[in-house]
Amino acid sequence: MVTEPASQVEENERPATEAPDGGNTRRGVLIGVGLAGVAGVAAACGGSDDSGDSGGNxxxxxxxxxxxxxxxxxxxxxxxxxxxxxxxxxxxxxxxxxxxxxxxxxxxxxxxxxxxxxxxxxxxxxxxxxxxxxxxxxxxxxxxxxxxxxxxxxxxxxxxxxxx
Known part of the structure; x- marks a missing residue:
């Protein structure tokens, strides 16, 4: 019986955000960007930077x-x-x-x-x-x-x- 090294995972067991070569997929990158945008909005509403006005109306x-x-x-x-x-x-x-x-x-x-x-x-x-x-x-x-x-x-x- 031949076993594959543990680092090689079958395609259907790979996370959706990981490409077959171990890099990120477009879907994974977009998910990351979306989460970063949500974090930015949350920071703008409740940030603790009290340095002054926000600039715009x-x-x-x-x-x-x-x-x-x-x-x-x-x-x-x-x-x-x-x-x-x-x-x-x-x-x-x-x-x-x-x-x-x-x-x-x-x-x-x-x-x-x-x-x-x-x-x-x-x-x-x-x-x-x-x-x-x-x-x-x-x-x-x-x-x-x-x-x-x-x-x-x-x-x-x-x-x-x-x-x-």
């Missing part, structure tokens, strides 16, 4: 289809004086820095494009790297962000706040 300038065009975001009575409310679906935050004055900003942090998650103590706060923005004008109040939140236009009529 990213999602900050984009609105969801429901963001504009008539539907009220909130009643004026829902937005506290000196505070605000985050509207996740519309990617906008509405504030009332002074009685009767309503402002709106992108709910996407300018540092790493994480969504802001709360308005407290006069600031709009990002949970990712602790950037803070002033409710009156969206300017940076702390954290690694260096650019203000993008201002959005709202209209107030009949006690309703709508994106313009």
């Amino acid at each position: 990213g999602a900050a300038g984009q609105q969801s289809p429901a963001a504009g065009g008539g539907a009220a975001l909130a009643q004026t009575s829902e937005i506290p004086v000196g505070g605000g409310k985050v509207f996740k679906e519309q990617k906008v935050v509405v504030t009332q820095p002074a009685q009767g004055t309503f402002k709106a900003f992108s709910a996407i942090c300018t540092h790493r494009q994480c969504p802001v998650d709360e308005v407290a103590d006069g600031t709009i706060n990002c949970p990712c790297h602790r950037s803070k923005f002033k409710i009156a004008d969206g300017s940076v109040a702390g954290g690694p962000a260096t650019r203000p939140l993008e201002e959005k236009q709202v209209t107030v009529s009949g006690g309703q706040i709508k994106l313009a």
